Amino acid sequence: MGFDVLRVGELSKFVLTDKEVTDFNCHINEMMKMIEILPEIPDGESTSFKTKKLSELRDDVPKESLDVSKVLENAPTTKAGFFVV
Amino acid sequence: MELSSLTAKKLSQMLRAKECSATEILESVLQQISKREKHVGAYITITEEIARKQAKSVDEKFKKGEKLSDLAGIPIAVKDIICTEGILTTAASKILKNFIPPYNATVVERLLENDMVITGKANLDEFAMGSTCEFSQFKLTRNPRDLERVPGGSSGGPAAAVAADEAILALGSDTGGSIRVPAAFCGVVGLKPTYGAVSRYGVLALASSLDQVGPMGKTVEDVHMLFDVIAGEDSKDMTTFKNKKYEKEFDIKKLRIGIYKELFSERINPEIVTSVMNVAKSLESHGATLKTVSIPHVEYLMPLYHIVMTIEAASNLGRYDGIKYGYKAKDFESVEEMYCRTREEGFGTEVKRRIILGTFLSSAQFGGAYRQKALFFRQKLAEAYAKALKECDILLSPTSATPAFKLGETVDPIEMYTTDLCTVGANLASIPAISIPCGLIGNLPIGAQLIGPEYSEHFLFAVGEFYESNCK
Structure with missing residues (x-):
């Protein structure tokens, strides 16, 4: 299956330059050659990565949150206490 | 001083x-x-x-x-x-x-x-x-x-x-x-x-x-x-653990060192191989036992790492959208254009390259096939490390295949990606590893890597501290 850099760039939310299109096409095709040495998974084998650690759930109790005005200090544009999209 | x-x-x-x-x-x-x-x-x-x-x-x-x-x-x-x-x-x-x-x-x-x-x-x-x-x-x-x-x-x-x-x-x-x-x-x-x-x-x-x-x-x-x-548990990161003790006590006379065969190959600078083997021999002279250990399919390490890392990076870096914090593009006519211009202007080339590869590998076009392969082989790799670390207490390898490059020497990203060949295994297997200086090539330092089982940090410190005090 071919790599369409413009399509993937669009999915990644980039407006790629001509040079990036050329370079990424070349590099990512090279990367795919490296990645494709992984063989197929034998039939019937599980495809999960098991970690021994079990995630422990916290009690569903609200805790102190960040102050809204402090959070908004980093936003490029705000209005009436909200982010502007 | x-x-x-x-x-x-x-x-x-x-x-x-x-x-x-x-x-x-x-x-x-x-x-x-x-x-x-x-x-x-x-x-x-x-x-x-x-x-x-x-x-x-x-x-x-x-x-x-x-x-x-x-x-x-x-x-x-x-x-x-x-x-x-x-x-x-x-x-x-x-x-x-x-x-x-x-x-x-x-x-x-x-x-x-x-x-x-x-x-x-x-x-x-x-x-x-x-x-x-x-x-x-x-x-x-x-x-x-x-x-x-x-x-x-x-x-x-x-x-x-x-x-x-x-x-x-x-x-x-x-x-x-x-x-x-x-x-x-x-x-x-x-x-x-x-x-x-x-x-x-x-x-x-x-x-x-x-x-x-x-x-x-x-x-x-x-x-x-x-x-x-x-170190220690944090309620804000649910992957952290508490009270996980590694029971083995360090005793140089009982230390079993696994020489990680595949990471002493012709890919590694011969002077680095010699220096790291000198670490092994030095510990052996104090009573440790050396054993050659194999973790097969070293050629899968970099592909596996790049699938896992780029897919997760593409997802994690999706949050940089110019709205909540960080850079926001100035000229745009739609929200879509604002996202794209912000990310295009804000990220550097290497970050874009990895996001694009991760997006491609996780796209619906492949139905998750690459990710599934990566999960399968990551599990096999973790099992291979666990098996090797039952046959010995620690694995020893070089930390890198070469000493430090000259500035601008690794312009080819594919070549740069292999720099981490000796180190990615510990990340994929979720186990600890420490790099310790073990010599010089000219004036350039060399690192020896000690890899241990999960939670064995204090055992690795004990080996490293013994080496620093008695072998250098």
């Missing part, structure tokens, strides 16, 4: 013996920064005034007779991917060039609870994507051992700061070797802890199933002390 050139352990003893003050230690480090920083470029931000207040506060606490942590008053550089409240945190990316976090990462809280003195935010490859520190969007960091060479990456700033005596200790992060490779290139010690040993809360994410924060220092003992400060 300048205070800045001493170890954290020694400075801690001197503070307690009232042979120096925290302010004197800090001033010695700041003087070193003023001398060396213009050549080395370890820091993105130097927090001189904050550090002076912290050092003064430590001196006052000592005067009052308060019992303080062993690392109280010790200057530390923090990689600029770790959030520091009120202090610029950029990930070396233009997209975060003005980001001032409203909170501290848990590891930073722990440094402050232990009265450590933060000297600044150290340089890195943008969003920790790189092995040379040349992909910072802000500045070049040079290797203090040879200014024409890279310090390694991505934690090149933290490693260079310690090596140049511009900090006594440093915090880095390691996704595929980003603590250990720069530690090896700069001749310092660096630990990648077990996944879940150290909280990642407040650390800007690259690949969430691989990232770990870890300590860097001049000696294993220093790294040990810093690990004990930052």
Whole structure:
């Protein structure tokens, strides 16, 4: 299956330059050659990565949150206490 | 001898013996920064005034007779991917060039609870994507051992700061070797802890199933002390664990060292092979047993790593959209265009390349096939490490295949990606690994890597401390 850099760039939310299109096409095709040495998974084998650690759930109790005005200090544009999209 | 050139352990003893003050230690480090920083470029931000207040506060606490942590008053550089409240945190990316976090990462809280003195935010490859520190969007960091060479990456700033005596200790992060490779290139010690040993809360994410924060220092003992400060359960990071003890006691006469066969191959510089084998022989001469151990399919390591890392990076970096924080493009006619222009203008080339590869590999076109393959082979790899680490107590390998490259030498990204060949396995298998200086090629340091089972950090420290005390 071919790599369409413009399509993937669009999915990644980039407006790629001509040079990036050329370079990424070349590099990512090279990367795919490296990645494709992984063989197929034998039939019937599980495809999960098991970690021994079990995630422990916290009690569903609200805790102190960040102050809204402090959070908004980093936003490029705000209005009436909200982010502007 | 300048205070800045001493170890954290020694400075801690001197503070307690009232042979120096925290302010004197800090001033010695700041003087070193003023001398060396213009050549080395370890820091993105130097927090001189904050550090002076912290050092003064430590001196006052000592005067009052308060019992303080062993690392109280010790200057530390923090990689600029770790959030520091009120202090610029950029990930070396233009997209975060003005980001001032409203909170501290848990590891930073722990440094402050232990009265450590933060000297600044150290340089890195943008969003920790790189092995040379040349992909910072802000500045070049040079290797203090040879200014024409890279310090390694991505934690090149933290490693260079310690090596140049511009900090006594440093915090880095390691996704595929980003603590250990720069530690090896700069001749310092660096630990990648077990996944879940150290909280990642407040650390800007690259690949969430691989990232770990870890300590860097001049000696294993220093790294040990810093690990004990930052490690432990955190309710804000559900991958952290508590009370996971590794039971084995270190005894050099009973130590079984596995020589990791595949990482002593023709891919590795022969002088590095010789130096690392000398570590093995030296430990053997004190009673350790050597055994050659095989973890097959070394050729799968880099493909596996790049599938996992790029898919997770593409997902994690989706949050940089110009709305909540960070850079926002100026000219756009729609929200879609604003997202695209913000990301195009804010991210550097290497970050875009990895996001694009990760997006491609996880796209519906493949129905998750690459991710499933990666999960399957990652599990097999973790099982192979676990089996090898039953046959022996630790695995020994080089930390990197070569010493530090010349600046600009690795222009080919594919070539650069293989720099981490010796280190990615520990991240994929979620186990700890430490790099320890073990010699020189000319003036360039070489690192030996010790890999242990889950939770075996203190065992690795014991081996490393034995090596430093008895074999060097």
